[in-house]
Amino acid sequence: MDMPVLSLRNLTVDIPTRHGTLRPVDDVSWDIAAGEILGVVGESGAGKSMTGNAVIGLLDPPAHISAGEVLLEGERIDNYTLAQMRHVRGKRIGMVFQDPLTSLNPLLTIGEQLSETILRHLDVSKSEADARAIQGLDEVGIPSARNRMGAYPHEFSGGMRQRVVIALALCAEPTLLIADEPTTALDVSVQAQIIALLKRLCRERGMAAMLVTHDMGVIAETADRVAVMYAGRLAEIGPVSQIVGQPRHPYTDGLMASTPAASAGQARLRQIPGAMPRLNRMPDGCAFHPRCPRAQDKCRVDPGPKVGTADERAACWFPIEQDEAAA
Amino acid sequence: MSLVSVQNLTRVFDVSKPWLNRVIERLPKRMLTAVSDVSFEIPARTTYALVGESGSGKSTIGKMVVGLLRPTEGHVEIEGVDLVTETDAAVIDRIRSDIQMIFQDPFASLNPRWRVRDIIVEPVAARGGDTGGLAEKLLTQVGLSPDDAGKYPHQFSGGQRQRICVARALASEPKLIVCDEPTSALDVSVQAQVLNLMSDLKDEHGLTYLFISHDLTVVRHMADTIGVLYLGRLVEEAAPGDLFTKPAHPYTAMLIEAAPRLDAFGREVEPPEGEIPDPTDPPSGCAFHPRCPLATEICSVERPRLEAFGSGRVACHHAGEIALKGAA
Amino acid sequence: MSNLPDATRQGVEPLDRMEPAEVVQPSRWRSIWDADVTWSFRHSPVAVIAAVVTLTMILSAIFAPWIATTNPFDPASLNLMNGFSRPGVPNAFTGESFWLGTDDQGRDVWSTILYGLRISLFVGFMAVLFALVLGVLLGLLAGYVGGWVETIIMRVADVQLTFPSILVALLIFGVARGVIPIEYRDQMAIWVLIVAIGLSDWVQFARVVRGATLVEKNKEYVQAARLIGRKPGAIMLKHILPNVLSPVLVIATISLALAIIAEATLSFLGVGAPPTQPSLGTLIRIGQDFLFSGEWWILFFPALTLLALALSVNLLGDWLRDALNPRLR
Numbered sequence: 003m004d005m006p007v008l009s010l011r012n013l014t015v016d017i018p019t020r021h022g023t024l025r026p027v028d029d030v031s032w033d034i035a036a037g038e039i040l041g042v043v044g045e046s047g048a049g050k051s052m053t054g055n056a057v058i059g060l061l062d063p064p065a066h067i068s069a070g071e072v073l074l075e076g077e078r079i080d081n082y083t084l085a086q087m088r089h090v091r092g093k094r095i096g097m098v099f100q101d102p103l104t105s106l107n108p109l110l111t112i113g114e115q116l117s118e119t120i121l122r123h124l125d126v127s128k129s130e131a132d133a134r135a136i137q138g139l140d141e142v143g144i145p146s147a148r149n150r151m152g153a154y155p156h157e158f159s160g161g162m163r164q165r166v167v168i169a170l171a172l173c174a175e176p177t178l179l180i181a182d183e184p185t186t187a188l189d190v191s192v193q194a195q196i197i198a199l200l201k202r203l204c205r206e207r208g209m210a211a212m213l214v215t216h217d218m219g220v221i222a223e224t225a226d227r228v229a230v231m232y233a234g235r236l237a238e239i240g241p242v243s244q245i246v247g248q249p250r251h252p253y254t255d256g257l258m259a260s261t262p263a264a265s266a267g268q269a270r271l272r273q274i275p276g277a278m279p280r281l282n283r284m285p286d287g288c289a290f291h292p293r294c295p296r297a298q299d300k301c302r303v304d305p306g307p308k309v310g311t312a313d314e315r316a317a318c319w320f321p322i323e324q325d326e327a328a329a
Numbered sequence: 330m331s332l333v334s335v336q337n338l339t340r341v342f343d344v345s346k347p348w349l350n351r352v353i354e355r356l357p358k359r360m361l362t363a364v365s366d367v368s369f370e371i372p373a374r375t376t377y378a379l380v381g382e383s384g385s386g387k388s389t390i391g392k393m394v395v396g397l398l399r400p401t402e403g404h405v406e407i408e409g410v411d412l413v414t415e416t417d418a419a420v421i422d423r424i425r426s427d428i429q430m431i432f433q434d435p436f437a438s439l440n441p442r443w444r445v446r447d448i449i450v451e452p453v454a455a456r457g458g459d460t461g462g463l464a465e466k467l468l469t470q471v472g473l474s475p476d477d478a479g480k481y482p483h484q485f486s487g488g489q490r491q492r493i494c495v496a497r498a499l500a501s502e503p504k505l506i507v508c509d510e511p512t513s514a515l516d517v518s519v520q521a522q523v524l525n526l527m528s529d530l531k532d533e534h535g536l537t538y539l540f541i542s543h544d545l546t547v548v549r550h551m552a553d554t555i556g557v558l559y560l561g562r563l564v565e566e567a568a569p570g571d572l573f574t575k576p577a578h579p580y581t582a583m584l585i586e587a588a589p590r591l592d593a594f595g596r597e598v599e600p601p602e603g604e605i606p607d608p609t610d611p612p613s614g615c616a617f618h619p620r621c622p623l624a625t626e627i628c629s630v631e632r633p634r635l636e637a638f639g640s641g642r643v644a645c646h647h648a649g650e651i652a653l654k655g656a657a
Numbered sequence: 658m659s660n661l662p663d664a665t666r667q668g669v670e671p672l673d674r675m676e677p678a679e680v681v682q683p684s685r686w687r688s689i690w691d692a693d694v695t696w697s698f699r700h701s702p703v704a705v706i707a708a709v710v711t712l713t714m715i716l717s718a719i720f721a722p723w724i725a726t727t728n729p730f731d732p733a734s735l736n737l738m739n740g741f742s743r744p745g746v747p748n749a750f751t752g753e754s755f756w757l758g759t760d761d762q763g764r765d766v767w768s769t770i771l772y773g774l775r776i777s778l779f780v781g782f783m784a785v786l787f788a789l790v791l792g793v794l795l796g797l798l799a800g801y802v803g804g805w806v807e808t809i810i811m812r813v814a815d816v817q818l819t820f821p822s823i824l825v826a827l828l829i830f831g832v833a834r835g836v837i838p839i840e841y842r843d844q845m846a847i848w849v850l851i852v853a854i855g856l857s858d859w860v861q862f863a864r865v866v867r868g869a870t871l872v873e874k875n876k877e878y879v880q881a882a883r884l885i886g887r888k889p890g891a892i893m894l895k896h897i898l899p900n901v902l903s904p905v906l907v908i909a910t911i912s913l914a915l916a917i918i919a920e921a922t923l924s925f926l927g928v929g930a931p932p933t934q935p936s937l938g939t940l941i942r943i944g945q946d947f948l949f950s951g952e953w954w955i956l957f958f959p960a961l962t963l964l965a966l967a968l969s970v971n972l973l974g975d976w977l978r979d980a981l982n983p984r985l986r
């Protein structure tokens with residue numbers, strides 16, 4: 003299957019406000035193939051959640067897609083009507099959000115929520131839907147799934163709830179999973195369990211996944227490819243080993259270097275001076291140039307080369323080459 | 330004498346349903362033991378880190394150390410003074426001005442209706458001290474501009490607000506600062522700035538930190554001694570070098586292996602088993618035994634005591650027997 | 658690996674700020690003009706009209722002695738022969754003409770409305786102020802201290818809510834009447850009105866403030882204040898109070914409309930403003946008696962005024978609630 007499951011082409015999101023138009027997502031393009039996990043990493047305000055929302059059509063007005071396309075298995079979905087999107091969500095795209103507590107309806111049992119979702123998207127009988135629900139719970143590792151069908155969300159622990167949410171996202175057998183900070187609210191050991199679960203499910207089902215997070219460690223463990231976002235733009239994209247081990251964009255390099263693990267044994271951490279620019283105060287040219295140790299005149303004027311759908315390219319005029327990194 | 334001495338600290342919360350419900354439904358009282366018999370010492374000018382997952386009691390211990398919560402049993406001594414039993418108001422006041430705290434949420438830590446200047450000098454102003462120019466001086470020390478003193482918190486970013494919290498913590502020239510997850514809500518690059526700031530200030534002012542966190546990488550970088558908590562119990566205490574290369578307690582080993590690592594791409598590791606048990610109904614004996622690969626019969630019967638082991642302390646019947654899979 | 662600057666001490670330059678230095682700070686007035694609340698006001702025709710009406714009425718009430726043609730509260734200036742004059746039509750007996758007519762005692766309706774507005778607005782504002790101060794303080798106390806203090810305050814509030822507020826006001830009136838000696842009754846009537854309406858209204862303030870206090874109490878800035886040893890009173894008044902005030906403002910505005918109507922109701926029932934100082938409610942009561950005998954203006958104009966005032970204050974409160982609601986922005 004050569005066609006990518008998800009394809010973003012020059013996606014741009016604008017928010018008109020009375021102070022001017024903000025652009026939280028600026029000309030982002032990438033592909034995700036079947037069975038591949040793309041990790042979208044960036045700090046707060048980088049636009050990664052907004053990109054995820056744009057894909058599934060959950061942008062809060064007045065935010066809207068002002069340019070570009072979103073293609074799901076070859077068809078454009080960014081211009082779908084509400085009714086069409088409702089059909090897509092759940093059936094073809096599954097979603098997992100950060101807070102398992104608010105992702106589940108506290109007044110319905112998990113069995114009811116699962117069956118209802120299955121019945122909505124698949125053409126099966128009620129008893130068949132129940133059986134699939136139990137199977138789904140089993141697959142995500144809920145012990146004695148059959149007995150737990152009648153339980154309410156508050157009766158589960160945080161990790162178990164997130165598993166239920168994943169089961170809910172996958173019960174209609176989507177081809178794409180979008181997970182927005184799925185492990186941020188969880189403990190370290192539970193986080194490891196959920197990561198392993200996601201990897202296994204994607205592999206077994208050949209499902210594409212877009213994993214949005216600010217946690218570099220989670221990305222390194224889970225993703226096959228990584229897209230680094232900065233101030234709404236795509237800074238760098240490539241295989242995880244390259245992004246983490248040999249980053250080409252100075253921002254990615256700074257990000258990796260400023261984690262505490264990278265400064266093992268030293269008294270001070272390496273830090274990137276300054277902070278990500280606010281959307282209403284974007285610098286001209288490259289968004290990162292005010293903080294970049296390699297910035298030159300060209301960077302102050304020109305935003306940087308386009309990062310296309312081909313792998314391993316950084317939006318930088320003077321990317322870090324391999325021989326430099328070794329020095 | 331250590332600056333901080335925590336002895337047999339215990340804190341129990343009553344989480345029973347309201348009296349009427351209990352009578353009607355015939356339920357027993359439910360008590361949650363958040364902290365159980367924790368003892369440790371913090372020498373002056375060092376950083377002691379408490380690390381653990383949710384339900385480990387680390388925040389509760391932090392609050393008891395600064396006096397926001399009273400212990401159910403045991404006591405906390407700061408410079409030899411126990412704030413709970415001390416009667417001399419002058420002594421209480423002196424010790425209070427030597428303790429400060431930095432909180433996790435930079436957005437809720439600052440009163441949105443107060444100006445930054447008033448927020449920062451409050452620890453001194455409330456005691457009638459002289460506050461002229463103090464806010465500006467502290468703002469410069471934490472890397473912000475003196476002009477920021479007249480602004481309101483909502484005009485700053487998360488990292489900047491955390492710096493303001495640090496400035497406030499320094500106002501009364503404290504000796505001990507308890508940091509409760511100070512960088513957990515911040516992005517990685519901002520975290521690096523704030524952690525560096527805290528290290529620099531520690532050296533300049535001779536501070537002592539009690540650093541509470543769930544993030545092992547941060548703790549490894551900041552701490553001189555690390556205490557690992559599980560379900561309110563201190564299970565291991567060691568220096569970072571020892572803890573991360575040769576942990577003596579199986580839970581510590583599990584934490585270290587489970588933590589996501591940057592150089593781990595392509596690694597296939599078995600995630601840990603099970604989940605943290607319900608603190609209102611903890612397992613008998615050692616709280617970790619249901620999940621422990623080394624558990625034997627004695628582990629479910631007798632709670633292990635915290636004893637010296639190498640250069641640190643461990644509470645385990647099989648201390649030192651666990652081996653880390655793969656390099657740390 | 659890295660191209661980052663050397664990891665030595667960065668000096669004390671402002672690290673987080675990389676914005677251009679030429680950003681001009683707008684002047685104070687410009688900031689207020691540009692603020693979200695003001696913008697919302699300017700773009701809401703309802704709010705502007707309501708504000709204009711309310712402001713007109715307040716100014717009329719303040720400047721009543723200068724605008725009114727007569728002083729209706731001064732019995733000596735009244736001429737019974739002027740009674741029942743039609744609006745705009747010269748009186749058959751005295752030849753005087755009154756813009757809105759006169760009532761049964763010869764009082765000029767226009768002037769009485771203006772002076773009556775004074776009473777309505779004064780009582781309204783003061784009653785709301787009283788209810789606000791009482792309710793906010795009790796709410797703060799209940800929310801912050803908790804325990805049996807909270808239980809007592811909230812149960813008293815609950816019990817009071819089971820009575821209609823007019824009934825509570827009447828009750829207080831009855832008690833006052835029994836307590837105050839007869840020669841002071843007229844003078845004290847206004848203050849009794851204020852206390853009565855205020856006491857019937859404090860509960861909603863207390864409830865809202867208690868809820869908001871419970872939320873703020875657990876925030877870290879309160880813990881930081883407790884940590885340095887600040888007394889509960891200082892924390893409640895200096896830290897928590899400023900943060901729970903915004904819903905109070907909305908409730909106060911709507912309460913004002915209700916207090917004005919409550920005063921009119923009580924005066925209508927005969928227990929409010931004294932007969933020598935008629936308020937809008939009194940006029941309505943008087944006018945009601947004569948409505949079907951043809952002297953419609955005695956009821957009509959005061960009722961219209963009351964309606965306009967209560968409606969505009971209410972609409973202003975509605976707009977304020979929407980403008981201050983962060984979720985709707």
